[in-house]
Amino acid sequence: MSSEMSPIDRAKYAAAVKAVDYVQDGMKVGLGTGSTAFWMIKRLAERVRDEGLRVTGVPTSSRTAALAREEGIALTTLDEAGWLDLTIDGADEVDGDLNLIKGGGAALLHEKIVATASDRMIVIADAAKQVAALGSFPLPVEVIPFGWQTTQKLVEELLEGMDVLGREVQVRQMGGMKLLTDQKNHILDLHLKHIGNPRQLAMVLNQIPGVVENGLFVDICDVLILGQADGRVTVRDLDAGAASEVAADLTEPDNIFAEGGE
Numbered sequence: 001m002s003s004e005m006s007p008i009d010r011a012k013y014a015a016a017v018k019a020v021d022y023v024q025d026g027m028k029v030g031l032g033t034g035s036t037a038f039w040m041i042k043r044l045a046e047r048v049r050d051e052g053l054r055v056t057g058v059p060t061s062s063r064t065a066a067l068a069r070e071e072g073i074a075l076t077t078l079d080e081a082g083w084l085d086l087t088i089d090g091a092d093e094v095d096g097d098l099n100l101i102k103g104g105g106a107a108l109l110h111e112k113i114v115a116t117a118s119d120r121m122i123v124i125a126d127a128a129k130q131v132a133a134l135g136s137f138p139l140p141v142e143v144i145p146f147g148w149q150t151t152q153k154l155v156e157e158l159l160e161g162m163d164v165l166g167r168e169v170q171v172r173q174m175g176g177m178k179l180l181t182d183q184k185n186h187i188l189d190l191h192l193k194h195i196g197n198p199r200q201l202a203m204v205l206n207q208i209p210g211v212v213e214n215g216l217f218v219d220i221c222d223v224l225i226l227g228q229a230d231g232r233v234t235v236r237d238l239d240a241g242a243a244s245e246v247a248a249d250l251t252e253p254d255n256i257f258a259e260g261g262e
């Protein structure tokens with residue numbers, strides 16, 4: 001591992017290396033978004049270059065598409081691919097049932113569509129993302145711009161009857177403007193502190209007109225790989241049963257560290 005990497009990047013990199021081991025020749029792979037997915041794309045590109053691994057990637061954001069293209073990973077659209085073997089993506093929080101909060105990078109809509117269209121979803125994260133209950137990280141909800149303030153009011157009303165501890169809702173800003181997603185929608189961040197029933201909340205949020213999708217991923221993640229700064233990773237594979245702890249192979253080429261994460 002590079003001594004110049006921060007401990008958090010070393011943890012993310014360890015998880016990314018382990019996840020890319022799951023990619024086999026000829027696979028169609030969903031490519032996640034964020035600073036952990038950044039390392040996954042770097043590592044995948046390294047295998048493409050060094051081993052001649054053939055993969056086709058489906059990016060979950062314009063940022064990921066640009067990076068993957070730059071790294072020489074062949075890309076296609078989800079419709080062209082039809083169905084994917086695997087998606088590898090990061091998360092903002094993950095609970096003991098492998099339910100997730102995603103969307104910190106505003107790509108939750110494409111991320112959920114791509115992960116759902118995959119045989120397996122592998123989530124990679126530094127160990128600090130694991131929580132007893134979801135909700136400390138604000139829950140992102142993507143809404144269409146038309147009538148977004150009305151949609152926000154409906155979300156706030158809905159939260160009154162939900163098993164949550166906080167109810168503040170803020171529209172996400174970037175550079176002094178309301179953020180626009182790749183689909184040109186806005187993001188409402190729900191400061192809930194504690195989500196008692198993620199499955200129920202995920203279902204009812206999507207019933208509000210104007211809500212396009214929410215960042216709760218319930219029953220979508222199959223494998224969780226948590227990395228630590230010393231290179232160790234913990235793998236929890238729902239198909240394989242018990243969790244295992246292994247040391248990732250952190251042998252690295254110099255060029256992978258030519259630039260830092262997002």
Ligand SMILES: O=C(CO)[C@H](O)[C@H](O)COP(=O)(O)O
Binds near residue numbers: 034036105108
């Ligand atoms: O959901 C996401 C983007 O929409 C990311 O996967 C999530 O925000 C985690 O990002 P990072 O790996 O940078 O912590």
